Amino acid sequence: MPWSQNQNNDNNPWGKKPSGGGSNQTPPDLDEVIKRLQQRFGGLFGGSGGGSNGTPNLSSGAFIGIVAVAFLLWGASGVYTVAADEEAVVLQFGKHVATKGPGLRWHFPYPIETVEKLPVTRVQRLVIGVRDMGDGRRRQRTHESLMLTQDENIVDISFIVQYKIKSVDNYMFNIDAPEKTVRDASESAIREIIGRTMIDDVLTTKKAEVEIETQTLIQSVLDGYKAGISVTSVNLQDVKPPTAVEHEFKDVQSAKEDRERAKNEAQAYANDIIPKARGEAKKMVLDAEAYEKEAVDRAQGEANRFNSILDAYKLAPNVTRKRMYLETMEEVLAKADKVVIDSKVAGSVLPYLPLNRASSKVEVK
Numbered sequence: 001m002p003w004s005q006n007q008n009n010d011n012n013p014w015g016k017k018p019s020g021g022g023s024n025q026t027p028p029d030l031d032e033v034i035k036r037l038q039q040r041f042g043g044l045f046g047g048s049g050g051g052s053n054g055t056p057n058l059s060s061g062a063f064i065g066i067v068a069v070a071f072l073l074w075g076a077s078g079v080y081t082v083a084a085d086e087e088a089v090v091l092q093f094g095k096h097v098a099t100k101g102p103g104l105r106w107h108f109p110y111p112i113e114t115v116e117k118l119p120v121t122r123v124q125r126l127v128i129g130v131r132d133m134g135d136g137r138r139r140q141r142t143h144e145s146l147m148l149t150q151d152e153n154i155v156d157i158s159f160i161v162q163y164k165i166k167s168v169d170n171y172m173f174n175i176d177a178p179e180k181t182v183r184d185a186s187e188s189a190i191r192e193i194i195g196r197t198m199i200d201d202v203l204t205t206k207k208a209e210v211e212i213e214t215q216t217l218i219q220s221v222l223d224g225y226k227a228g229i230s231v232t233s234v235n236l237q238d239v240k241p242p243t244a245v246e247h248e249f250k251d252v253q254s255a256k257e258d259r260e261r262a263k264n265e266a267q268a269y270a271n272d273i274i275p276k277a278r279g280e281a282k283k284m285v286l287d288a289e290a291y292e293k294e295a296v297d298r299a300q301g302e303a304n305r306f307n308s309i310l311d312a313y314k315l316a317p318n319v320t321r322k323r324m325y326l327e328t329m330e331e332v333l334a335k336a337d338k339v340v341i342d343s344k345v346a347g348s349v350l351p352y353l354p355l356n357r358a359s360s361k362v363e364v365k
Contacts, residue, residue, distance in 0.1 A: 129158025
């Protein structure tokens with residue numbers, strides 16, 4: 001019942017309204033007000049009878065029991081379980097007081113303490129450049145994937161960053177939005193790496209180097225923030241030119257491949273012919289040197305032979321002259337097709353007819 005309708009009721013804790021209604025009436029004494037409140041509500045938790053309005057009273061034992069049960073339920077609400085891949089951060093009035101590992105745990109219930117569970121061993125995955133729509137389709141995010149290379153070409157890159165928590169304290173209290181922080185750091189890092197890399201290298205031979213350099217730079221940025229995050233890997237997914245110029249880019253790449261093929265063929269031909277030419281040149285030089293040595297040695301030998309004959313001739317001219325004549329005749333007749341037989345022995349010699357040599361002659365002297 002509203003107090004306005006109970007002005008004449010003796011149970012009004014504020015007392016009766018003054019009859020005069022003037023502003024100069026003295027308000028009821030505070031002690032009297034408290035005494036009346038005790039008379040009205042005091043029997044609720046003590047005594048054996050009912051209240052003045054018929055409300056049943058609770059005994060002090062029942063009240064203590066209710067309080068004990070409520071306290072037990074409140075205490076039981078502090079029981080929690082930490083999974084094998086998690087760590088629990090216990091906050092006492094918002095301040096970090098403990099970090100708990102896997103298992104069944106207890107903390108002072110709310111509002112004294114609260115618990116935040118973090119997957120410290122689970123590797124989390126972040127895709128940059130595209131978004132999975134959930135039905136097998138992927139949506140391109142061009143504001144993330146389009147980047148400028150060192151040679152001022154635009155390349156479209158999507159990649160995956162995998163990371164995990166290495167420090168729950170830093171992870172919770174040093175950064176506000178962990179996923180957004182990792183995404184922004186990753187996008188900034190790869191733009192820096194691509195900005196100092198040629199487009200042909202990104203598309204062909206240096207993908208692994210770009211991944212390693214990007215991972216190192218992301219980790220450096222996060223460590224600077226003291227984010228408590230460890231980057232485990234960076235994997236490039238799609239690396240291609242923008243869709244608007246993809247056909248023209250393929251034509252350029254085909255022309256470059258043709259150029260490289262022609263260069264390789266020319267280099268292969270050069271590698272085949274140049275060593276052969278060098279070998280022939282070396283052989284000619286060696287042959288010339290051998291001929292030079294042979295000619296010089298032969299000339300020296302002839303000169304030495306002539307000097308030795310001259311010395312012998314000076315000692316015995318007649319003998320030397322006859323020996324030279326016989327040696328000369330032996331050398332000349334050895335090449336002739338004529339057989340000379342001494343007439344004194346001709347009758348005892350079996351006739352010899354060199355039928356295989358039509359020009360051969362036999363002369364008897």
